[in-house]
Amino acid sequence: MRNPSPQEWQSEEYSHKKIADYKPFMFVDGEGVRNSLYVSGCLFACEGCFNKAIQNFRYGTPYTQELEDQIIEDLSHDYVQGLTLLGGEPFLNTEVCLQLVRRVRATFGQTKDIWSWSGYTFEELLLETEDKLELLHTIDILVDGRFELSKRNLNLQFRGSSNQRILDVPKSLEAGQAIIWEKCVDTERQYEQIDKQTLI
Numbered sequence: 731m732r733n734p735s736p737q738e739w740q741s742e743e744y745s746h747k748k749i750a751d752y753k754p755f756m757f758v759d760g761e762g763v764r765n766s767l768y769v770s771g772c773l774f775a776c777e778g779c780f781n782k783a784i785q786n787f788r789y790g791t792p793y794t795q796e797l798e799d800q801i802i803e804d805l806s807h808d809y810v811q812g813l814t815l816l817g818g819e820p821f822l823n824t825e826v827c828l829q830l831v832r833r834v835r836a837t838f839g840q841t842k843d844i845w846s847w848s849g850y851t852f853e854e855l856l857l858e859t860e861d862k863l864e865l866l867h868t869i870d871i872l873v874d875g876r877f878e879l880s881k882r883n884l885n886l887q888f889r890g891s892s893n894q895r896i897l898d899v900p901k902s903l904e905a906g907q908a909i910i911w912e913k914c915v916d917t918e919r920q921y922e923q924i925d926k927q928t929l930i
Contacts, residue, residue: 731776731876736857739773741824746770747793749826750784750818754804760845760871760888761913762811765804769793769826772819774849778879780890784818793826802833805842812843815869820846824861831868843870851875852897852908871911872897887916 748770753759759766771787772779783789805813813834820827831844846865850858851874855866866872873889873896881891888896901909 731878732774733876734773734854736854737859739822740859741822741861744771744773744787745823745825746787747823747826748788748790749793749797750781750790752797752801754801755810756814759814759816760812761843763809764812764814764845765801765810766814766816767801767827767830768816769818769820769823771822772817772849773822774819774876776849776877776879778882779877781818787822793829798830798833801830802837805834805838810842812845812870815844815846817847819849821848821850821855821858821862821865824865827865828861828868831865835868844868845871845873847873849876852895852899852902866899867903869899872899872902874908885916887914 749767750770751768753766753768756764756766768781768784770784770790772785775785779785801813804810813831815827817823834842834844846869848855852872855862873894875894878891878893881893883892886892895908896911896914898909898911
């Protein structure tokens with residue numbers, strides 16, 4: 731795992747404006763029905779990363795206007811709650827992500843929420859470059875921090891290791907410190923027994 735100094739990694743130096751995948755109408759990348767954009771490239775190199783292939787910034791296909799138009803069309807459905815940015819590392823692909831989120835906000839205002847996963851912590855992003863700060867200020871929910879294999883926990887909501895947090899970004903920015911998303915509820919290892927009679 732790599733730990734950058736503030737402003738050490740600049741999106742413009744690494745990003746090739748490529749995406750690894752786009753998956754519309756997903757149920758696992760945040761709350762509600764979501765359209766998920768997976769950008770290519772990440773420098774954190776977390777041990778046990780489940781998307782190791784897309785750590786390469788040259789992986790995948792170029793981000794295009796046609797794809798952006800499709801994402802906006804897919805978001806227009808009433809049952810779609812919002813957009814999710816994943817990777818790879820969205821904050822090292824700010825040219826792609828900012829172009830998209832600016833259009834989402836221009837088209838839908840605050841009626842669609844925007845989630846992002848990042849290897850950066852909230853505190854690290856506060857010390858980062860202007861492009862990263864703009865992206866941070868545009869999203870609603872941040873799942874932050876490197877994946878740590880030694881802290882892996884399959885019971886966690888929307889994240890893989892216990893050091894990672896689900897943060898309410900507007901509240902965090904207003905408070906000047908990380909504020910946990912109020913709907914964050916992690917499951918316990920307790921499962922309700924199903925009465926066989928109810929299945930008959």
